[in-house]
Amino acid sequence: MRIRPVKTKQELRQVYDMSVEYTNNHQTWREYLAKYKKFPDLFLGAWEGDKLIGEVFGFKFVEGVITLHSIAVFGTEWKKGIGRNLIRAFEKVASKYSPKVNVTSGREVEDFYQRVGWKPRGLLAVYEEGKKPPKELSLVPLETHFRRRDKTTFPFFDISDMTSRERQDFEKELKADEINLVLEKRLR
Ligand SMILES: CC(C)(COP(=O)(O)OP(=O)(O)OC[C@H]1O[C@@H](n2cnc3c(N)ncnc32)[C@H](O)[C@@H]1OP(=O)(O)O)[C@@H](O)C(=O)NCCC(=O)NCCS
Structure with missing residues (x-):
């Protein structure tokens, strides 16, 4: 399993679809894309080979804090530490932009x-x-x-x-x- 930022628009769409399915991400694809354009490295996926099994993304709505908007792990993969690893990877990127999440x-x-x-x-x-x-x-x-x-x-x-x-x-x-x-x- 590898956690890394999204690379292509197609991958971004997969990550978006997963967040809509698993979390209360009510954003339209257009709104999501606009956020991605501002902070592309805050949109991460967990991949097992080329299969997406987890996602996390966030945004800076106010100065001084990065807000985690959505995190999800594919149902059959819960409780194996993937969510924790996604959070860690997210925190690492977020710390470039703000002292707090x-x-x-x-x-x-x-x-x-x-x-x-x-x-x-x-x-x-x-x-x-x-x-x-x-x-x-x-x-x-x-x-x-x-x-x-x-x-x-x-x-x-x-x-x-x-x-x-x-x-x-x-x-x-x-x-x-x-x-x-x-x-x-x-x-x-
Ligand atoms: C929440 C979610 C991302 C956790 O992913 P995960 O890969 O199962 O998490 P981890 O295995 O890394 O768990 C880390 C710790 O949290 C605990 N944990 C995980 N899910 C939990 C839950 N729903 N309730 C309580 N504790 C939980 C684990 O037991 C583990 O604890 P430990 O370190 O003491 O053993 C996953 O359950 C999920 O995708 N849920 C649906 C989407 C969702 O609700 N997202 C959050 C809102 S945006």
Whole structure:
């Protein structure tokens, strides 16, 4: 297995298709291509011979941090260390552009990011159109990129000082439609 940046447009298309199939990459091919043109070396694939078995890509949405947008490993190859190797390769390239990486993760993969050394930074609560977080909760500025095309809002809550029990209680108070975790890692 070899991890390397995408070389051709055809390979990029394979990587894109894999990320759409496995992750919540809702971007159109055109949007994806535009990002690739800005940071081509942040688009990596894991190849077994000429078969693509994993992908990772990221982008610099704000200064000072590279955001991991999508990571996926082919289903039959899970839990063999490929995801960890993809993350390592991604971090190495990202460190050229910024001292930090971050990601917005769904519950199901939170543990994976923690196992590879990324630290929880905050909760991103999702409120569908018209709904809002309870007034008494304080918001902090959001430094990661997250958006959808509808009017859903995503207030961000700092949880860096919370124990896991406090976090559980806090999550209930949020009364959100969905809760994601933002994790980050300092690279230098
Ligand atoms: C998440 C994903 C990329 C992990 O890939 P992988 O190759 O199985 O990961 P690794 O084998 O390198 O695992 C690294 C560590 O994380 C753990 N881990 C992997 N997947 C996990 C999961 N879903 N939940 C909890 N822990 C997980 C492994 O046990 C391993 O821990 P260890 O080092 O203590 O043994 C893969 O499951 C996947 O493609 N999922 C679907 C796509 C997705 O959800 N992507 C993330 C959102 S963009």
